[in-house]
Every structure is written in structure tokens, then in C-alpha cells.
Amino acid sequence: MKAPLSWLKDYVEISDKPEGLAYHLTMTGLEVEGIEYLDDDVVFDINITPNRPDCLSILGIAREISAIYGKPLSFPEHNFVAETGELDFNIDILDDELCHRYAGRIIRGVNIEPSPQWLQQRLIKCGIRAINNVVDITNYVLLELGHPMHAFDLNKIQGKRIIVATAGKVRKDENPVSIKLLDGSQRVLDDDMLLINDASHPIALAGIMGGEDSEVTTETKDLLIESAWFLPSSIRKTSNKLGIKTESSYRFERGADKKILKKALDRATYLIHQIAGGKIYGKIDIYPKRHKESEIKISFKAINRYIGMTIPKKDVIKILINLGLGIETSGDEITVKPPSSRRDIIRDVDVIEEVVRLYGYEKVPSVVPKSPIYIKKDTSDGFKTRLKRIKDIRYLLKGYGFTEVINYSFMGEDEINNLDIKDDDTRRHTISILNPIRQEDKYLRTTITTSLIRNLVHNYSYGNRDLRLFEIGKVFINERQDNGLPKEPQHIGLLLTKEGEKQLYRDSSEEFYILKGVVENILDDLCVKSVGFVRSNEPFLHQGKASDIIVKFCSGEQTPTTPQEESLKIGYLGVLSARTIERLPVKILKQDVLIAELYLDTILDIMVKELPIFKTLPQYPYIERDVAILIDNSIEVARLFEILRSYESPIIENIRLFDVYKGKGIADDKKSVAFNIRYRSNEKTLSDSEIETLHNDFVNFILSRTGGILRG
Amino acid sequence: MLYKEIADSFNLELDASNSIEDINRLKVKYLGKKGIITEALKGMSSLAPQERPTHGQALNQLKREIEDLLSKREEHLKQIDITRRQIKESLDITLPGNRIPIGSLHPINLVLDEIVDIFVSMGFDIEDGPEVELDYYNFEALNIPKDHPARDMQDTFYITEDIVLRTQTSPVQVRAMQKSSPPLRFISPGKVYRCDSDISHTPMFHQVEGLMVDTDITFSYLKGVIEVFLKEFFGRNVSVRFRPSFFPFTEPSAEVDIGCIICKGQGCRVCKETGWLEVMGAGMVHPKVFENVGYDTSIYKGFAFGMGVERLTMLRYSITDIRLFFENDIRFLEQF
Numbered sequence A: 001m002k003a004p005l006s007w008l009k010d011y012v013e014i015s016d017k018p019e020g021l022a023y024h025l026t027m028t029g030l031e032v033e034g035i036e037y038l039d040d041d042v043v044f045d046i047n048i049t050p051n052r053p054d055c056l057s058i059l060g061i062a063r064e065i066s067a068i069y070g071k072p073l074s075f076p077e078h079n080f081v082a083e084t085g086e087l088d089f090n091i092d093i094l095d096d097e098l099c100h101r102y103a104g105r106i107i108r109g110v111n112i113e114p115s116p117q118w119l120q121q122r123l124i125k126c127g128i129r130a131i132n133n134v135v136d137i138t139n140y141v142l143l144e145l146g147h148p149m150h151a152f153d154l155n156k157i158q159g160k161r162i163i164v165a166t167a168g169k170v171r172k173d174e175n176p177v178s179i180k181l182l183d184g185s186q187r188v189l190d191d192d193m194l195l196i197n198d199a200s201h202p203i204a205l206a207g208i209m210g211g212e213d214s215e216v217t218t219e220t221k222d223l224l225i226e227s228a229w230f231l232p233s234s235i236r237k238t239s240n241k242l243g244i245k246t247e248s249s250y251r252f253e254r255g256a257d258k259k260i261l262k263k264a265l266d267r268a269t270y271l272i273h274q275i276a277g278g279k280i281y282g283k284i285d286i287y288p289k290r291h292k293e294s295e296i297k298i299s300f301k302a303i304n305r306y307i308g309m310t311i312p313k314k315d316v317i318k319i320l321i322n323l324g325l326g327i328e329t330s331g332d333e334i335t336v337k338p339p340s341s342r343r344d345i346i347r348d349v350d351v352i353e354e355v356v357r358l359y360g361y362e363k364v365p366s367v368v369p370k371s372p373i374y375i376k377k378d379t380s381d382g383f384k385t386r387l388k389r390i391k392d393i394r395y396l397l398k399g400y401g402f403t404e405v406i407n408y409s410f411m412g413e414d415e416i417n418n419l420d421i422k423d424d425d426t427r428r429h430t431i432s433i434l435n436p437i438r439q440e441d442k443y444l445r446t447t448i449t450t451s452l453i454r455n456l457v458h459n460y461s462y463g464n465r466d467l468r469l470f471e472i473g474k475v476f477i478n479e480r481q482d483n484g485l486p487k488e489p490q491h492i493g494l495l496l497t498k499e500g501e502k503q504l505y506r507d508s509s510e511e512f513y514i515l516k517g518v519v520e521n522i523l524d525d526l527c528v529k530s531v532g533f534v535r536s537n538e539p540f541l542h543q544g545k546a547s548d549i550i551v552k553f554c555s556g557e558q559t560p561t562t563p564q565e566e567s568l569k570i571g572y573l574g575v576l577s578a579r580t581i582e583r584l585p586v587k588i589l590k591q592d593v594l595i596a597e598l599y600l601d602t603i604l605d606i607m608v609k610e611l612p613i614f615k616t617l618p619q620y621p622y623i624e625r626d627v628a629i630l631i632d633n634s635i636e637v638a639r640l641f642e643i644l645r646s647y648e649s650p651i652i653e654n655i656r657l658f659d660v661y662k663g664k665g666i667a668d669d670k671k672s673v674a675f676n677i678r679y680r681s682n683e684k685t686l687s688d689s690e691i692e693t694l695h696n697d698f699v700n701f702i703l704s705r706t707g708g709i710l711r712g
Numbered sequence B: 001m002l003y004k005e006i007a008d009s010f011n012l013e014l015d016a017s018n019s020i021e022d023i024n025r026l027k028v029k030y031l032g033k034k035g036i037i038t039e040a041l042k043g044m045s046s047l048a049p050q051e052r053p054t055h056g057q058a059l060n061q062l063k064r065e066i067e068d069l070l071s072k073r074e075e076h077l078k079q080i081d082i083t084r085r086q087i088k089e090s091l092d093i094t095l096p097g098n099r100i101p102i103g104s105l106h107p108i109n110l111v112l113d114e115i116v117d118i119f120v121s122m123g124f125d126i127e128d129g130p131e132v133e134l135d136y137y138n139f140e141a142l143n144i145p146k147d148h149p150a151r152d153m154q155d156t157f158y159i160t161e162d163i164v165l166r167t168q169t170s171p172v173q174v175r176a177m178q179k180s181s182p183p184l185r186f187i188s189p190g191k192v193y194r195c196d197s198d199i200s201h202t203p204m205f206h207q208v209e210g211l212m213v214d215t216d217i218t219f220s221y222l223k224g225v226i227e228v229f230l231k232e233f234f235g236r237n238v239s240v241r242f243r244p245s246f247f248p249f250t251e252p253s254a255e256v257d258i259g260c261i262i263c264k265g266q267g268c269r270v271c272k273e274t275g276w277l278e279v280m281g282a283g284m285v286h287p288k289v290f291e292n293v294g295y296d297t298s299i300y301k302g303f304a305f306g307m308g309v310e311r312l313t314m315l316r317y318s319i320t321d322i323r324l325f326f327e328n329d330i331r332f333l334e335q336f
């Protein structure tokens, strides 16, 4: 809202400097966002919060100023003498829920001309274009008193009557009602939209914009000036639906003042008579739903208790009176009667706010609460604990060289299509946003992988080709839970890609194993036990270089007699498939891109962080033996280790893999696997001969189970 | 004298020794079983008994001296040997270390961690809630009915007519209050969404909101807690001011400004020449909100506050474009 200083001064004495006034307005709740210094004036740009429609006017702001400085407020001139005699005009309100009051004034014989300079200037300073004297005056009074009005050309109203009714009520056939508005647009209306109609057709979209048919033009002689009150929610709904925002709709949807409506009509009549001449005729005022006076009772003590300080009684009373609130006090009680303009003052706390904002927030002391120790009643593993574990993982990943990213929770159709995921997969059951900003952000992501690929594309196109990225965030699965909302599990996503040989120190291991190592360490940190890696058939991963991550657990915990081992997928990792890569908007030719996604919430739900229990340190020495065997290529190491572990012996302490070799000197379908076995007893020092016997038996066991042969 | 001859010849040989082998040879030659000293000691039997002690002492003295000199020389030669070897093995110590590359954490999360830590240190718990939220929790329960102009303050992403992407983390407060009875003291950090995108707005951003409910909460406690937080976060000397504002779920409501940390209150582009930066919103919980969760408003009072994490992060690191946070360019992220 723009407010020229010179205009404000019409209603209240202002001796403060513009900056001082701006400061005081800001500190009492009317935030001055800018001050414009003109040759002959100063214009304040004031941010009016939605609860204060009364301040969408010069008089409303002047009232605040009068309350701040304790200066009297004067009301603009609006007295005149009207012609007497019968009025040949009718107004009917058919929907009085939507229109609580409708008043009209007839003025005949006006001269439509440009407005006088002073009036035009004031409109321009407030950002409104001057049109002609009558229209300008309705706009002037809108700015002055905050009440929107409309001027009709009386002779263009058919049947000498106004009917206030919804489109549904005036619709003559199946076809929806339509109207051509002042801005030249033709609008088709919903049945619940409120209209101002004459005897034959709609002449205005109530409270929002007039129709072209009844527009005041230079030929206009006689006028009907409308001043009415429309239901805010109805105006807002219509205005949003049609996408029309006007000075009028903006005020009506925030709530106009039923009582000032009549004064505004008089003020406009007075000004039209003064400026455009003509004869003032009678007024029709239909007022089916009257303003209800409200009363709020509150005690001085309650005010002080709410604020946390004692505000002197006389200050409280002065503030309320200066704001134009009616008050009565008896003992410690105050009865407050807010004026019709202050529809925001409904209950005790609203009164407290008025008192404290004018008394000054800065005068309220800052006190740190006396703080009893706070003990949470439910002892569940709260979000705080979860957050702590997530934080640990973030720092762990930082230590492994990963950079944390945060992506929008959105994805586009192409992005999810590019993963070639089957239609029956939950990740294809996307949740779509009705009003996305752009099509690429139309869906809520069902996987973090689409987000990480976005980051890959962005970075790659700027030449950042060594990437280790991670994100911990939610994905959204379109499966309604009991509360009616979709699932939002947290996932961890990882992306790794390396530009290749250009490195000072060589690390020749396959990137798959680097990422797998990181994943294993995270799972370790999360205390996930019995993790398994099995071949994955995620369609966007390289068939030979992809693994699902599973945990095995006993679901029969409640009935230990029938434990049933189940496995649950908790993520995957692997190299992005060539198909997915080649469809990206950047060319990635020489390097593999590795992705991992872990279902963090699933993991946190099934895993309880256990405290380690101390084990006595071993007292006897160990003996180690290395074994190298030649086995079929098809036996994966996980299978080999299953076999090794199936040999039960209390003195096998550890088996460590240290070499897997394929190539020169070995048949194509074979590989050499070497591992180190550490033997140790808890009871005694083992002798060489004891070990020899056991070791030979173990090796024979391995060879017979794997069909392998011992290597050199 | 016999001793002098032995000593002189030994000193000559010792000076000429250049290696551990030389030392070992000298050990054998002088101190070995058939060495010169040993032989000389054996030769004492040919001396008169009264001369023996003097000779013996002198010979033993000489033996100790030779042993001592040999071991010193040996030590010296070993040292030379090690030094020579180490020079040969020497590295270019100015080559960079073979570092495990250290990654970085997102600046938003760094600041979020910091905010959370401050409130946790003040005894606040942490609550979480859904990002896809019912219109009821995001708006209605917070005293923002449908078709209310206050909805203009937030452009909302809709999933259905009744399901939205939460525009604030306040719905978490409502859910938490429904779940437990007072006293309450918690914050709710998280992502929120608004249908808005330009240099100062992104469709997703982060908020931390807080709530404290008890029987004796006052507006002056609200000021106290927020001031403590802002001074912890921005430094002891930061100035803080509260000015009236409007939020549908608080009454009275306040905007919280800090003295511009860039120009120290003198006025600059960041603070739009006002000397003040808006950093938080706050207020006493509106009794309507308490009624909606079934709290007795004659007994319980509370305050709530909220802040945008992006804004605080931009101030902390002098970042000028909010969109950088979600582009995830590593050249940006690695700076933190």
C-alpha cells in the first residue's frame, strides 16, 4: 500500500520526520518497505499483513499514526443535501449469505470529464491510473477509506433494478452465464459466482470488476453508485478461479467494513457532486445481515501474565482508546468493543497484541525461562537418536571423500523412464504434483538415483569428472498408509565416478570394490549383521557389475522353536548400464559411473544399535597357514566362504582372503584363490603337529567340497 | 716399551680402518684368542713374579682402551653407513601426500546441524513429520482455513485437493501436540516446499521451527530464548529486535531482525539500506491452535518460532544466489 505523506496529513497531525514516522510504523506492525522522496511529497510503501484490511486505506494508516503519536483523527467531509421524492429504482439481494449489504445512490446530470489535477496526482502517487472524474472518485474513496465502490451508467441498467444473485440463480438455460468485463475479456462463470444483474443480464462481477455494458463513459449523464459488502471467501474463490485480482477484490477478500460502506458512499457522492456536478437523488440501502457488535472481556492481570511484565493500567487504556476501540473498565476487568473496521480483533489475545505492539515490543524484557529438567514421557527411540545416527553416517562418508548434495525431491518423466524400471515396480507408482513449476519436476522422486544422475549431468557438463557424491533424503512411494499419506522412507544415495589414469599414486582396484567397501563400512557402522550381496537385476545397472544388498534375519523371533530365515533387500550397488548412460544429455565414454542406494529407514527399523560387549584378549599365540587353490571360475567367493565356514572348528579364528587371480598360467575357466587361516586355541599353545593334522583335514575338506586343487 | 709399541701400531691401524670388516679384523688381531694383547698377557709368565702385577695392570688398561676405541670407531662407521644408505633412499618430501580424499558436507546441513545443536543444548527435543502432508495439518489446524487470504503468503504445491507438499514445518507441531501433552519443548527441522522459483526463492528449502508449551510461558520468554539462540549463532555482539507482524497461528506475532552483520547496521545492499536483516518469525501460539489439538487454553500457553535455513546459511557464508544450494556443483560444495 502506497501512502503519500501529504494525504495522511489531511486526517492527522504529523510533526515527525518521514524516517521517524517510518520507524514507528514499522515497529508497531505496519512495515515500511520503502520511502520515495518526490519534489513535493514523500510516499511510503507499506506492507499490510492480511489481518489488517483496515489499513489498506489512507484513513486506516492515519488512524494508526494517531494511535502511535496520541494525536486526534479527523474524518473527511461527506455531508450534502439530497433531492427528495420517489425513487423509481429497486435493489434485491437473492443471496444474502454472499452479500450482507448493498447500498446504491443515484446522481443525475453529471459531466464526465478528466479529474482535477490534485485528485489525479493523488491517484498516481498511489499507483492508480486516472480515467475520468467519476471513476477516479470511486478509486479515490477506495484509497481514502478502504472501501471499494463501483459506478454504473444508470441509463444502461435495464429494467430500473439491480439483482444481487449468483450466476446459478440468473442462468436462463443450460449454458453457463458469461459476462464481458471492463478489461475487455469475456468470462464464463461458475454457478456459485456472485453477480450484479439488471433486469435482463449480469452487469458486474460482484466485488471484482464491472461489466463493459454498464461502463461510465464520456456520454454518461446519470449514475448509480454501488457500495456493498461481499463475503470474503466467495470473492477470493471467484477471483482465484478466474485469475482476476483488482484493488477491489483484494480488499473484499480480506474483509471490508460493513459500517463504513455508507460513509464511503456519502463521501463519493459528495465528491462527485463537487467535481462532476449533477443532482443527488435518494439512496437505497438493503442490509439483511447486520454487523454484530462484539465484546471481549479481559483483565489487566491476564495481559501482564501473557506478556511477562507489568504494563501500567493507564497505558493500556490509552492505547485501546487511541486505536478507536470502545472500552469500559471495572476493577481489574476491561470490556473491549472493537469497531466494525477491526474484524481481526476477536478474542483476548487479539487485544493483548494491540496493547503490546503499541506499547512497544522493545520494552518487553528478554527473560530466559526457568528451565525444569525435561523428561520425555515416551521412551521410544526418538527422532533425535535417528538424527544422531544419520549425522554419524554423514561424517563417515565425508571421511571417505564423498561430497554431500541436497536435491529437490522431484523428478521428471524422462528421468524415471531412463532407468528402464518395470511398470509393476513401486518406483513407477509415482506421486504427481498438480501444479509443478516445470515438467521436469512433476513427480516426487521414488529413488535418489535420478537425483544423483542429475548431479552427474550438471557436473560433467562443467568438466567436473571426478565425483564422489552422497545424499541422505526422502523418497516418496505411492502407497497410502493408515494416515492417508504416502510412504516417505529415507534413503542414502551414493555416486562415484573417476576420470581414470591421471593419478599420482596408483590405486588399481576396481571402483566397484571401492564403493562396495564404503557401503560395507556404512552397514558396519549401522550394526547391520548378516549382510549378503547377491546378483542384482536392477535394469539400469550393468548386469555383471551390480549387486543387491540383502540382510538375512530370523522372522520367527517370537517363537524361537520355528525360526525362519528371511532375507530383505536393503539396497543395491553397481555400475550404471551403458543404455542409461547413453541416453543422458552428456557424453560419458571413458569412465564407469557407480551408484548405490541404501534403504536407510528400513535398516534403522530392523537394526538395533547394540553396545559392544567386552571379550577377554587372547592369551595364547596363533599359528597361520596360507592356502592357494585352483577352483572353477563360476564359484563366487561368497560361496567359497560359505563352504569354509561350514567346517566347524573352535580353533579357526579367522580366514582372510588375500588374492584372487585369473589369467596367465591358469585355464580360462579356473581361478586361483589364496587365503590365510589363523588358528588359535583359548586353552593352550597349539603345537605344530596338532595344527598340521587339523590343517590337512581342513584343506582336504575344502578341496573335496569345491572340486579344487591345491596350487604349488 | 712393549705397550707403547702395541698402542702405536693399533692407533695407526685404527686410523686406517674404513669399514666394519676392518674393525672386526682389528678385534681379532689385538683382542682375539691369539691376538697381540692376549699373547702379551700369556708372555707375562716369563717375567719375575714381582713385576707381574704392574705389567698385568698396564696390559689390561691397554686392552680396555683398545676395546673402547674399537667400539667407538665401530659406532662411527655404522653411523656413516646408515647415513649413506638413507641418502640413497631419500624421497622428494615436497611431493603431495597420498591423501585419502576428504569430502565435504552440504552448507545447509552444516548450518542445520549447528542450529539443532544450539537448541538441543537448551533442552529442546527434535520432532519429525511427513513432507507430503494433509491440508488440515499444514493449514486448517494452524488457523488458516481454505479461502483465507493468509494462504496467499505461501504458494502451495498440491498433490490432491486435500494433500499438499508442506509449506512449513509447523504441521509437525500440531502432530506432536496431538501425540503428547504439555510440557513440550522441541524443534522440527526439515524440508518445505513452495511453488516459487527465482533468484531468492527455490521450490524446496529448509526450515527449523520450534515450540515451547507450559503453564507459565510468556512473550518475554519468547524474546529470551530467541535472543539466546541468535547470540549463540551470530555471536554475542549481534543486536536483535522484535517487531509486530502477522502469522495466523500466533498472536501476538513478531518478525525478528538482527543488526546487519555485513555493514554493522550502517546500511548496505544486503539489508536494503535498513541496517537490519529479517531472520526469524515468532509469536505466542494462537489459542485456536491449542483448541484444535485439545489443549486447555486457560492453563497452557506457548510460543513458537521459525527460521529459514537457507537465509541463515547465505548470511553465514556470504552466498548471494540461493539456487546454488541445489545445483550441487562440486566446485561450490567443496568450499565448505
Ligand SMILES: [Zn+2]
Pocket (backbone or CB within 6 Å): B260, B261, B262, B263, B264, B265, B266, B267, B268, B269, B270, B271, B272, B273, B275, B276
Ligand atoms: Zn547491511
